[in-house]
Every structure is written in structure tokens, then in C-alpha cells.
Amino acid sequence: MRRTFRPHSSIAYDDRILRFKPGDQVSIWTLNGRQVMPFVCGDYQRRYLPLRKGEVDLVFYQGTFYLNVVCDVEERPTTKAGDILGADLGVVNIATDSDGITYTGATVEQKRRIDAHRRWNPSGKARALPNGSRASSAASNGAFNAMSTTSSARQSWPQRNAPDAGLPSKT
Numbered sequence: 001m002r003r004t005f006r007p008h009s010s011i012a013y014d015d016r017i018l019r020f021k022p023g024d025q026v027s028i029w030t031l032n033g034r035q036v037m038p039f040v041c042g043d044y045q046r047r048y049l050p051l052r053k054g055e056v057d058l059v060f061y062q063g064t065f066y067l068n069v070v071c072d073v074e075e076r077p078t079t080k081a082g083d084i085l086g087a088d089l090g091v092v093n094i095a096t097d098s099d100g101i102t103y104t105g106a107t108v109e110q111k112r113r114i115d116a117h118r119r120w121n122p123s124g125k126a127r128a129l130p131n132g133s134r135a136s137s138a139a140s141n142g143a144f145n146a147m148s149t150t151s152s153a154r155q156s157w158p159q160r161n162a163p164d165a166g167l168p169s170k171t
Helices: 106-119 131-156
Strands: 011-013 018-021 025-030 033-038 052-061 064-071 087-089 095-097 101-103
Touching: none
Parallel strands: none
Antiparallel strands: 011 052, 018 025, 025 033, 052 064, 087 095, 095 101
16 A cells, blocks of 8 residues: 655654754755755744754645644643632532532522512513613613622622631531
């Protein structure tokens, strides 16, 4: 079976075939002998060239040739973080923090039920409102409902350092 390649597919070069020369030149071994050609590279990328590892790929992309170089760079040591609190927002419980305290959404859910009951009209008919007040009434009701649900959610989350915060249950 004979291998076939697309006309502009990438070519992988190892250190025997491709070498970076001092300055802005690269030397590539071709079928017509070694070809030395200029290349462009930023100062930030240039300082990583001595750390290259493995192959260098010559890629033709949107009418321009690029050299993709893999560099082996040491990772910086991670810094120790201070006091951080992580929270996992859930479906059954509103949140669980990284200390293992679970916060139920009972207060929020109760407030949502009360608000839903207030919005429900047993007759199934819309209230008769003058046209001018209909829009402002709907807008203010929505703002009130959003604000009251948000404030009840804030109240259900006790302050972190408050003594005997109440709502959380340890699991």
C-alpha cells in the first residue's frame, strides 16, 4: 500500500532534519539539499526555543507556512491559598460548602410557594385594570417577587462567623 498525502498537509521534522540557526534563520534538509531560510518569532517565544522537545511541524495555514514547536517548560510552583470557601450549588439542597455544611432551601422554597399562591387567581380570570396601570402593575409585581425571593435567599444563608447560625444541618 502506498502512502498518499494532501498537497498541503503538515510535515514533521526532527532535530536531524530541522535546526534553528543563531539569529532569525532555520535550516531544513530537503530533497534538494539543506535550505536556510528566515523565520519570524517574538521575543517571548524565542526564549523557549532552546527548550524544544521532540518534533517540529511545518504547517501550511491560510497561505502561510508556520513552524509548530513543542517546548518542555517547567511548571511554576503553586502558591498556597488562604481561607477559601467553596460552595456546591445543588438541586435537593441549595448549597453545600467546602466545610461540609449543607444549607437546605426550605426558607427559599417556602417564600416561592407563598409568592406563587399570591399570584394564583382562583377565578381563572384576569383582574380588570385600566390600561395605563396594567403594565406598571406587572412590572412592579415582577420586581417585588424577584426582590423578595432574593432577600429570602440571603436570609437563609447565615453569616459565616455568626454564633449558632440556625439553618445549616451537618451531613
